[in-house]
Amino acid sequence: MARDIHIAKPPLETKRAPLPAAIGADGAFDGYASLFGVRDACGDIVERGAFAASLRRRGAASVKMLWQHRAEEPIGVWTEIAEDARGLKVRGRLDLSVVRAREALSLIRAGALDGLSIGFRTLRAASDAETGARRLLEIDLIEISIVTFPALPQARIAVSPALAAPPRHAAAQLAQKLANMRMQFATRRFEATLQRLAAE
Template identity: 60%
Template sequence: MAIKINEDGVFSGYASIFGKIDQGGDIVVRGAFSHSLKKRGVANIRMLFQHDPKEPIGLWHSIRETDLGLKVIGQINDNVGRGRELISLIRDGGIDGLSIGFRTVRASTKSRATARRLYEIDLWEISIVTFPMLDIARIAAPQLAQNIKQATKLLTSTQ
């Protein structure tokens, strides 16, 4: 198993992947985070555990949109009890989900039967979670992005 977190609690992953439908019926569109990231900056987007505002667990070093999705690099604070636990759980593969907390600014749907497309969202936190709404939003070894790109190409070429 590839190590997903270093000895200082630093990890990376994707908190959102563009164009993929989540369990709530939402699809985040490329560019949806750009205004929020400019407005808030990394320092004003919190790292929480399970979306609980009483459980801050670290700081984000980098949050940016790539061609794939919302790439994050963060550091869990090992001076916090929950932080020590999470570092251990991530190392052992017990938890690796990422999930975004946001307010919808601009979205659309064609009908109730289709997914809601999120064109602009106000991002206020990203959580480490047990079960992410978007199953592929994960803390991951560096090659996750390449694997997702390859899988997406395979899926689209066979359709």
């Protein structure tokens, strides 16, 4: 039996969730930042309508596009965010004047980076004692990030073969290697942070 829980001062949460998406040469892409009715690795299920009130209050322009949930690293803008029958459908554009956004585009083309993840506060949830799942009924959507590790296997950005073509010259190859090295460093830092939080 589910029990409805109202949270007075909700903490900021992040969640990787299913989203097929494709990215263009100019950094524009569509996708899904969340799917309804799908249980994730954290044991949460986002219910249809969970984002509706937040989207009415904020609109797409107020939801930040971040790199790996880092508030200090915005890398583009969300131009459209809306619920449909499937989930939270998004349209965004990387700002290619930002170095990190260019690196993200390169890594997406290389197949090294392919996830989306939401950062949110839970305003209302239902706890299911039988399954242990938490059903998210109302979410305050803060940001949507491009991430390395989505919580679900299907949380990926699908890249067209044309965009995945290898670089044509040495400078582009060097830039891609540098982006990969920075990505590896970010991954190690993320893992170290998780270990530190677990030890506290």
